[in-house]
Amino acid sequence: MDNIEVLWDDQLVMGSFHKLKSLEVRRCNKLLNIVPSRILGWLKSLESLHVRSCGSLEVVFKLQPLNPLDGHPVAHFPLKKLELYELPELKCVWDKELYHQVKFQSLCYVTVWKCKSLASLFPASVAKDLIQLEELGIDECGIVELIAKEEGLVPRFDFSRLTSLKLNDLIELKCIYTGTHALRWPALKTLEVRGCNKVEILASQLENETSLHKQPLFLIEKVAFPSLETLVISVMDNIEVLWDDQLFVGSFHKLKSLEEHMLYVGLH
Template identity: 45%
Template sequence: MNLRKLHWDFHSRPILLQVVFPKLETLELSSLDSEEILLQNQHRASSSFKLTNIQTDSRFQNLCKLKLKGSGNLKYLLSSSTARFMVQLKYLDIEECKVMEEILLTEDLGEEEIISKVLFPRLEGLILKDLPVLKRFCVGSNIRFPSLKDMWLERCPKLKSFIFKPVSSGFTLSKELKEMNSGVISHTAMQPLFNEEVAFPSLETLTIFHMEKLKIIWHDQLAEYSFLKLQSLLVQYCENLVNIFQSNMLTKFQSLKRLYVYDCGSLQEVFELQRHNVRESHVVIAIPLKRLILQRLPKMKHVWNKDPQGIFSFQNLQKISVWECESLKSLFPASVARCLMQLEDLLIVNCGVEEIVSREDVAEPAARFVFPKVTVLVLSQLPKLKWFCRGVHTSKWPLLKELIVWM
């Protein structure tokens, strides 16, 4: 059968398929309430969805797009053995699956069956949305998604670690996973979303929405080459996040140009620099960030929790917009303000700032701040604002065209 696109809307009808579509490129499944679909070993896969049979090696080798939307009974999407043969898959979209716990299921929980190395070598887009009990993508170690460019994670409240690597091996692995899933052990409670077991060398955009229980995004030791091409990061409605970046991992994000953080009720700072150890090389690392937008962060006290002078430079910033951050006391450390040669727009609205630029030593000689490209400056609804910068200082705005000050 030379079928290239297939869409099934099951509408609660139980289904068991044993068909082969060797030319199939697009598969879309919706309203799926069957417990077993396309199964090879039905007695082993209760409440799971496995695209697998004796012809696995040729069955889905041309599949480019797989979309599943709406399922009340499926706990797993694919078997790990089937996933190995999906070498053409470019887009994977999974939404509204009420009981899905894991995307890839390892058939046998022996040490040799843990997924490893390259996974979906051509996958470019991944969407995981409205999966209320999803715990992880899979169990594995040293996994690479070499071509993934865009990732969207939304409303996956129990997704704590994208890839879970158990500490056990052999027959004890099954027991450890069962205990973790049932909550008997909690050693994964503080695990970062992305750890050293997964690498995204080509990822360009990352969106994280409504992950209310997420506490840590990145591990302090990421996989080599992971996130080096990340250009845009959007984080919204992550109520337990305390910060976005720790300084010991900032060097990884050498392509980051756009950062948007909205509606994170516990966030205290964007860049946490306290744990950074200054090396003897004294090389200042330039962060490529151009656009920084922060909105509705009620507990954020600092964007940078200390002055990154001599460590990091944010000299590429072009647009900064901070809205409704009532706990924010100041916006820039002095060294950041001195380097904003590319800044064009600066907007601060409805915040608790007392000063725009903070200086650790106000007794030092007069400070000088120049903003040669700023054309728009908005200072609105800042009832606590006392000064631009404490102490003696000068500031120059040679191209300023629009100034809005509304207290």
């Protein structure tokens, strides 16, 4: 659909598409966004969104300045599965302040692949609400930090149901979140970090942040990864430390498999 520019126009009657459960958009090279904010309130049943090979797409969820939510603020959006593939111009998933008005608490599965212009995936306000997230995979993207920094209090991110996290070939990735924060991954069983060559420290305790000259990928508040069973670290040219000496007792205590491949710098 090389010539399609808009999925839905301004004249649609309220209630349109209200039973839509799955939306797949492929090879629409003139589309700039997928879901404008004015129809978010209509998509009360949308559980799966798959977007692939849209060469001009800049944002998935677009905030519109005039009457952005059509007079009906959306407290909770039902989306469970989000897949974004081969979107070279994608700058952000959530536009501007939209994520302060809409909650994506139902997200369970997120996969992002070959989005070279995407510097971060989640705004902090979205990340704090991802209480149902179970699997997250990001490959070959321009991600610098997984969660974009916002001004305000020190954020706490509790990914209480996340069991699988895979970060592959993110050559710009430095950390999950820049600056002081607290992270919990109590259910995480599988962690893969491959080809993230700007990462120098894998995990460090929050209390040690002031003594670190380099930002770790994971800044841990208490026990680090208490449920982790499989850890894969591969092709990490600049990594110096996997974990510091101050991690709490119980960290990594369920680890069954540790794979290290092509790590060229001395590890501690």
